[in-house]
Amino acid sequence: MSTCGQSMKLTASPFPSPEEKRSTRAAKRDAVLRAAVQMFNERGFHQTSLDDVAASLGISKPTIYHYLGNKDQVLLECVKIGLGQLIAAAEEARAHSGTGADRLSAFLARYAAINMDDFGRCVIRTGDEALAPESRERFRDLKRQIDSHMRNLIVEGIADGSLAPCDPKLAAFTIAGALNWPARWHDPAGNESAVDLARQMIALLSRGYLPR
Amino acid sequence: MSTCGQSMKLTASPFPSPEEKRSTRAAKRDAVLRAAVQMFNERGFHQTSLDDVAASLGISKPTIYHYLGNKDQVLLECVKIGLGQLIAAAEEARAHSGTGADRLSAFLARYAAINMDDFGRCVIRTGDEALAPESRERFRDLKRQIDSHMRNLIVEGIADGSLAPCDPKLAAFTIAGALNWPARWHDPAGNESAVDLARQMIALLSRGYLPR
DNA sequence: TCGAATATATACTCATGAGTACATTGCATG
DNA sequence: CATGCAATGTACTCATGAGTATATATTCGA
Secondary structure, eight states, X not given: OOOOOOOOOSSOOSSXXXXXXXHHHHHHHHHHHHHHHHHHHHHOSTTOOHHHHXXXXXXXXXXXXXXXXXXXXXXXXXXXXXXXXXXXXXXXXXXXXXXXXXXXXXXHHHHHHHTTSHHHHHHHHOOGGGXXXXXXXXXXXXXXXXXXXXXXXXXXHHHTTSXXXXXXXXXXXXXXXXXXXXXXXXXXXXXXXXHHHHHXXXXXXXXXXXXX | OOOOOOOOOSOOOSSOOHHHHHHHHHHHHHHHHHHHXXXXXXXXXXXXXXXXXXXXXXXXXXXXXXXXXXXXXXXXXXXXXXXXXXXHHHXXXXXXXXXXXXXXXXXXXXXXXXXXXXXXXXXXXXXXXXXXXXXXXXXXXXXXXXXXXXXHHHHHHHHTTSSXXXXXXXXXXXXXXXXXXXXXXXXXXXXXXXXXXXXXXXXXXXXXXXXX
16 A cells, blocks of 8 residues: 555666656655654644654654645645545445445445544544645545545435435434544554454444344 | 523622622633633634634733633633533433433433533544643543443443443444534534434434344 | 732743755766 | 756744733722
8 A cells, every 4th residue: 555665676776767766756755644644643733843753754854845845735645645545445335246235334344444544543633624724625525525425325225225214414424423433542553453343333333222 | 501600680789799709700711711612613722822712702811811720721621611511411311210221312312412512522622632741631531431431321221131232342432433523513503403413313323224 | 098819901931843045965967 | 077956954034822021900808
């Protein structure tokens, strides 16, 4: 998933091709974003200075500015990566065979797992207010896309009878809320597997807490 | 629910009793917190300066410092109020008669509604990192209490057979997550009633999204 | 009536951290 | 080989906003 620039090829020529240079650059940018997102998740965006991020990589702040325009953009890129993963998950789920409920389940499992991962966590933990107006619009728009995907899956499930009839908007918000929340409490270093957790949460959401 | 200092008594003496003075002072402190929480919820804690809060009340920053120690304390008091409401709700629910499921439902309804209210929203929207270390501990501790109440209700419900067997910790987090999320999207000025919304979300959570 | 305490304002200080100016190195290419 | 761009560092600027020093008015109690 990450663009890895440390090429392992045997002929480690000291003369990188333009192609290699491009990917080296991308790898550095990636490294900055990865370092940033981890600190944002740990201490929060406003408690993290770009000096801190730079220091954690053993570089200096202007180097970050060489790869990214400003702090707002750093955050925006982070959430864009997370949201990109979520959108990809939605598109994969749509391709699945089976009932609407099956497709929804597949999506939700990925959705939950992503939200416990670095970039996904950042999406959840970032309040719209943290971003500058234009970035905020972008952010909101992408989130709306995810929501829309989820609602569509729900509507399809209701249509084919594999889901109980309900208000799709409300259902999407409710389910998403439940699966977003681990971004706040789940410890990625702990011993609870994200995938396991996701499975259990989805089981509960699908069957409800009342006995059947 | 709010301490209202504008006494309506007919004999509006210009010589307030010590009792009245105490309550006037409390009312002013309340007003500061209310103004603060609203701005925090709207623009976020870090985007809100105490100068802004003061201006919104037609007073000046030092006046706020006269009633509250510092910005961290302003935030802490806000979340303490919200958490106080939640704890009260838990205690009321515990007193209810009926099955464990009934008590849980009663609690959840209040829980959800509070989370759409000023102080409850602030509890949800405030990340632990925003607070100073000691306040953060306080905050976490109170949140743990709520969680513990919720888990107890779930355990009781499972014990009396009114709830499906499940891992109480996971169930509590899942349900809480779903009911917390409206703090992020619900518009208190909109036309969707918080109580209605709460009812519907709980219905979905209790019965699940699969057909029965 | 004098002094203490309360309530409020004006006008500061001062740390932090985003963002920049500028120097440097090194490779790459006309 | 000179010029120019990519990559990086050092050392700044500058706005913001938390928190404070200090002045003033009011009220209450001795």
